[in-house]
Amino acid sequence: MWDMAFAQAAEAVPGPSALVSFLPLVLVFVVFYLLLIRPQQKKVKEHKEMLRQLKKNDEVMTSGGIYGKVVALTEDVVTLEVAPKVQIRVHRPQISTVSRPEKAPAKEVKEQ
Helix, strand or coil, X not given: CHHHHHHHHCCCCCCCCHHHHHHHHHXXXXXXXXXXXHHHHHXXXXXXXXXXXXXXXXEEEECCCCEEEXXXXXXXXXXXXXXXXXXXXXXXXXXXXXXXXXXXXXXXXXXX
């Protein structure tokens, strides 16, 4: 019985300071920023730049997977020709990639 009385009378051990207990939360935020937020911001910036440089006769693919050739541009709408005399209008941010025509590979000269 006396053991319990002494255990209750003992002074409490001070816990870690507020800074030490808050540090893991700060570290998690820093990791999320470096691994998730910052790369996503960079990707969005590159996409906006790609949309800004979009011009007539570019081959593009929409986010829905439709390939087409740009025939007209406005501030928000891109008109694509998906087949001869078939045009569709899409919202400009829905353009996901621009297909650049690849150069034909140079023929290799055989050395004998």
